[in-house]
Amino acid sequence: MSNHVFELSEVNKRVLQNINLTVNQGGRVMVFGPSGSGKSTLLHLFNRLEDPDSGEIKYQGQPIEDYNIPKLRKDVGLVLQQPYLFSETVIDNLKYGPKMFNEWDEAFVDELLDYVNLPKAYLDKPVEDLSGGEKQRVSLARTLANKPKVLLLDEPTSALDDQNIESIEEDLLKLMDAWQLTIIMVTHNLKQAMRLGTKGIYLESGKIVETGKLPNLIEHPQTDSLKNFTANQ
Numbered sequence: 001m002s003n004h005v006f007e008l009s010e011v012n013k014r015v016l017q018n019i020n021l022t023v024n025q026g027g028r029v030m031v032f033g034p035s036g037s038g039k040s041t042l043l044h045l046f047n048r049l050e051d052p053d054s055g056e057i058k059y060q061g062q063p064i065e066d067y068n069i070p071k072l073r074k075d076v077g078l079v080l081q082q083p084y085l086f087s088e089t090v091i092d093n094l095k096y097g098p099k100m101f102n103e104w105d106e107a108f109v110d111e112l113l114d115y116v117n118l119p120k121a122y123l124d125k126p127v128e129d130l131s132g133g134e135k136q137r138v139s140l141a142r143t144l145a146n147k148p149k150v151l152l153l154d155e156p157t158s159a160l161d162d163q164n165i166e167s168i169e170e171d172l173l174k175l176m177d178a179w180q181l182t183i184i185m186v187t188h189n190l191k192q193a194m195r196l197g198t199k200g201i202y203l204e205s206g207k208i209v210e211t212g213k214l215p216n217l218i219e220h221p222q223t224d225s226l227k228n229f230t231a232n233q
């Protein structure tokens with residue numbers, strides 16, 4: 001059986017042109033490139049926040065449009081740059097996704113809090129009372145509460161300070177090992193891409209200009225485009 005979680009063939013969408021790529025089970029794919037190059041658009045294709053204008057996307061060997069959308073989004077969770085939370089308590093936010101599928105597991109909360117380094121006392125706090133870093137950790141925990149197989153991350157640490165960046169990266173590394181999670185992450189931070197990633201994708205003007213193993217791709221770029229991009233970071 002193929003170990004491809006995602007296969008994109010000749011995908012076009014807005015700025016994106018002829019995207020061909022595969023994402024392997026347990027892969028940690030880092031997407032980077034200049035502003036407006038199509039990074040977020042690419043990420044949105046994986047959980048059908050956007051659909052291609054043409055081309056084909058397969059998820060676990062089946063056309064992605066064959067899946068029921070809520071179920072697909074449970075499997076393929078998304079974490080954004082700004083924490084996406086309801087203005088209720090932490091526990092309410094964590095319960096939201098699993099309750100939709102009648103899968104709320106009280107015993108799982110401790111493990112979840114542990115992964116994102118939040119004390120149990122936080123469960124009843126209104127999310128408005130949390131710091132930016134804490135909110136982002138709750139946001140991550142909220143997505144993880146659905147027990148996703150794939151995690152999509154769109155610049156999840158770009159609004160955070162160094163200490164919070166380190167803490168979120170530690171959480172992600174722990175999770176990737178423990179859950180064999182597949183990760184697809186947009187980041188402008190090339191050092192972060194090298195710390196977290198196994199595969200890199202360099203997008204420019206909607207095209208994949210270079211792709212390869214990390215950290216090699218960033219340390220030894222082959223194209224002038226990626227050489228210039230890495231030199232200016």
Ligand SMILES: Nc1ncnc2c1ncn2[C@@H]1O[C@H](COP(=O)(O)OP(=O)(O)OP(=O)(O)O)[C@@H](O)[C@H]1O
Pocket residue numbers: 014015033034035036037038039040041042
């Ligand atoms: N909903 C939309 N409707 C129309 N055009 C859009 C929409 N979203 C993005 N675009 C355009 O598509 C192109 C790619 O945008 P995208 O957000 O994917 O780039 P990006 O690489 O993630 O950029 P950034 O790093 O600045 O977030 C841009 O030209 C953008 O203006």
